[in-house]
Amino acid sequence: MKPAPFHHVEVATVEEALGQLREHGAHARVLAGGQSLVPLMNLRSVRPRVLVDINPISELERIDADGSLELGAMVRQAAALRSAEVRSLAPLLADVLRQVGYPATRARGTIGGSVAHADPVAELPAALVALESEIAVQGSHGERLVPAESFFQARFETAAGDDELVTRIRVPRLPRRCGWGFAEIAPRGHDFAIAGAACLLEIDSDRVCRSARIALLGVAERPVRAADAEASLQGRGLDGAALSEAARHAAGDLEPPSDVHASGRYRREVAEALVRRALAEAARRGGGGS
């Protein structure tokens, strides 16, 4: 099908964008990379009357590294993948980005767009939750920073209001001895995932786990932190038994949804395997052994 008619409004600054969103409210949608929004418009699942095109806002394309990593909302996924700052400050993000869509969608798709879209099977939200990132949201009351975990609220629902704009994503500096891992499963390579796990392990010089972060995608309406699993790893040596036990904890309480792509039971079982795999990768990378 083809999209319903709309007015296309290009804006050059964040202030202009906010003005448009305030004026048109629920009738307006923000156009960033379009790789998630335009498919919905082509199906007529969404029919905005006004598209606020923020592509010309160059200040949103910045990548800054000043201790923490700051990505402007309009940073293209391809640019983030190529960025030396992303690779050195948040290598988990670079790894995850390789799994996001395809070269042709990464050329246009943006970091901020994926964040604002909040698809439960998207990779970036889960990675940003694992990285304990903050999402900068700007509205009429100025800018506020929302922790990623509270930003993603439900399927396609975030803490950003209709009249607000996601402007930046802040990834704090990682602890020095940190291993990361990412594993996901999708029926067709880089197509929409069924489930996935992003893991970070802080490992001390005795190869003991200081802290763990495990974020899951595809198992709920939003990314899930596996708190029990994380706690089970704290202070433990990272042998096979510890990782397997953590994976069991991660899957244990899950009640994933069933849909045409996978049953809830399958998602839970495969989540356990993916956590195990991602933890093993993180342990190897962080020098934790086995």
Place this chain on the structure above:
Amino acid sequence: MSAREPIGREPEEVLVRLTVNGEERRGIAEPRLLLSDFLRQELRLTGVQVGCEQGVCGACTVLLDGEPIRSCLMFAVQARGAELETVEGLAGEDGALDPLQRSFQEHHGLQCGFCTPGFLLTARALLEETPDPSREQIAESLAGNVCRCTGYVGILDAVASAAAALHDEGGSQGGT
């Protein structure tokens, strides 16, 4: 506070000027006209294929400033001033096939040909960036293009062979 809906004012058509295959082109587009449809209908570049309009099949892939993009996920009005390449730009003025096209022909990289423009342009962008790709890299880069006919082996062979041929040529025209 209720939002003001722009009722009674229809979105205006605009003139879109851009460069396609090195040539300056222009056409009319209302905002909702997809770039894929603009290229096909306004500019008569019917080598741009329309498959899923969801961005997953890759048939509509064109090059924007050298990078592969989904023309079905962009609006024509966004492409003002852009430099695009479509499959029509690959062959020479005299119709001579370019090395990639020749390779697809030689290695049975196509049957019905519907997906072929998307594959050719994606492969072209790959070889520009990575002149000597491994088979895995080729498969990875083409993962976003769906083919219903060939089973992909001929396509991978064709791209690998073209890469080798271009590599051997080392920039000069000539040879086999």
